[in-house]
Amino acid sequence: MERYSRQMLFKPIGKVGQQKISEKHVLILGCGALGSANADNLARAGVGKLTLIDRDYVEISNLQRQQLYTEQDVYNQIPKAIAAKKRLQEINSEIDIEAHVMDASVTSLEPLLTGIDLVMDATDNFDTRFLLNDMLQKYSIPWIFGSCVGSTGMSYTILPNQTPCLRCLLDAIPVSGATCDSVGIISPAVQMVVAHQTTEALKILIENQKSLRTSLVTFDLWNNHYHMMKVDRAKKQTCPACGENPNYPALDYQSTTKSEVLCGRNTVQIRTSQKQNLNLLKERLERIAPVKVNDFLISIEYESYRLVFFQDGRTLIHGTNSIEKAKSIYYQLAG
Amino acid sequence: MERYSRQMLFKPIGKVGQQKISEKHVLILGCGALGSANADNLARAGVGKLTLIDRDYVEISNLQRQQLYTEQDVYNQIPKAIAAKKRLQEINSEIDIEAHVMDASVTSLEPLLTGIDLVMDATDNFDTRFLLNDMLQKYSIPWIFGSCVGSTGMSYTILPNQTPCLRCLLDAIPVSGATCDSVGIISPAVQMVVAHQTTEALKILIENQKSLRTSLVTFDLWNNHYHMMKVDRAKKQTCPACGENPNYPALDYQSTTKSEVLCGRNTVQIRTSQKQNLNLLKERLERIAPVKVNDFLISIEYESYRLVFFQDGRTLIHGTNSIEKAKSIYYQLAG
Amino acid sequence: MIHILLFADLQEKVGKDQLELEEESISVKELKKKIKNEYGLLQLDQVMTAINEEYAMENDIVKSGDTVAFIPPVSGG
């Protein structure tokens, strides 16, 4: 236990807390910037078992902020979950790590939730966050929302049947947040979010409820702002995920994000349940490349792909037959 | 430049800022927890040249929070500066990294300051911080103070001839802060400090003065506190480091920390210019091991060493002939 | 005077990270509408609002002396 001596010296954890940490199982959804740093921290802290999920592989533009990866991972095009696992086992060979290279959906996630004590949100889009939200309410698993872009970020701890859930905070909002691929990001914004996420994780793992943060944190490191928002008021009895009669809309087949390869066209279609606000999307996309627009759709060329966004929530990604790749590109641009 | 594309998309940096970053030379003093994370960030951000300094080697209890190191570094007892350089070059082979395994003193640091644009404080004691403070005032080099312990930490940006210096803030205070070895530490406290330090570093490197943080930040992640303290008032005309007639006390031979091996005794003596407050030190050390005390000294057994602290600022470290090892142990316990 | 904090991409559009507004009393809904029109801030349809560091609804009233934060949910990770 010499390895964890400095963590055990921290009084709220101690030997008892360390023992608890070593018996817990945390699922980390996403192995990008937030996922890398969260996994690094939790592996070093001695969490007994980690499950890592990511659909993507390591690219050169990831190295600026995704702390588990090296140039070698880029050259070898290693899937992030696999590269992460390798590095984490070099850091801590005493813990158990399970890596899944897959797209997160209702059907792919559900079997992996058995025995999970806590989920770290390290996704890059709100479709998946709402899916997480509804699923973890249903299965009563706490999770920690985190997101970042530019020099800003946010974090919030969600306990089923207790705190307001993500839907309580955002339900009325047709969310398509700014993404790292549209407005950029600096690495300290990542770490700032993860510092909050990991601290909350440790509190939950040692079952120290009274220290949990009950506010949503937002910050802007470049402009020197830090803001805590109390959210008790946001809890809604009528919330479809955490209210009195939940129906978990994101778990309903009708509303899930669907994707299909369009035969012989080297194109993938993605269909979300939310309509797109094309004006706002246009403003965001114009930072990346020229956008063509008419009343019904907007289109953009990005890397070797062409994306066409329709108002009804459909998007065509031309230039690939891989659903994983198409989703990556889609969420990179549209959040 | 695809590697830095997301950082260049961040408007305040852009292509122009990235170019500046690539031409800068940053010295990182200390490759422990703060040093690891700062170096990781700055290497990923593409700083043209990094100089790393550390006197120590990697130990198993470092892995919980020092993000550049693995179990292999522990088994091979690699000096931290060397292990850090190796990992950083795997992350970014395009930048220049210089590693020095050495103890920081007036004479060892001075030759390394030529051409340095910025210094990151990643030391673990205030003796060295005051040395840095006075030296960097003398040579007009900006630096970013950082420190952490438990779930707390602090950061502050110091510009010579402009902001109050560390002496302005702390001069009247006989500083012997809490250390990670006395009260423990959790890894997010490290990252929170480094998120602030790296952001400030990027602002300085791209010469964006107007965004610089002018307050000292303190936080407590466990208890959910975040505090910014404006410090303009603290600037002292009479400050011996940044005032009108500076004499840079830490650079004066009389006041520097001296250490000597006591011949044939397997003992090193360390002498600081500050007197020890034995009562306070006793309180801190008691968390680590039983402390023996009388009116003139206190003593403690720690690992395979015995330390004897005298009121006049002298300490004997029995059980080693290595000045580097003795200093490590000393600052781990006494801050 | 109402003090307004802007986060994330709201700042960029407005060109600063803080605003002052001379109002005695105004609903969150009206306040958003006003600023949306003045700065062409489409994003204000997609923000959380805090009054004095507490979550606010559309019909809550902001008074002179209050600090309002508009927090757009960012999605990167």
Next chain:
Amino acid sequence: MIHILLFADLQEKVGKDQLELEEESISVKELKKKIKNEYGLLQLDQVMTAINEEYAMENDIVKSGDTVAFIPPVSGG
């Protein structure tokens, strides 16, 4: 009422991270002395003091309604 925030190892000794003190007006020096005696807080000789988020000197006056933060410099790294 003076509101006092305690950071780092001050918290542990006192057993909480915040204190309230019934005072109309008191110097930083006197305030420290008072708390030091009440809680045996030797560490108060080694702290920075902020009044309402601004650096304060020993002779500055704290008034009812102010928030005082005692910030011990921590040295780990």
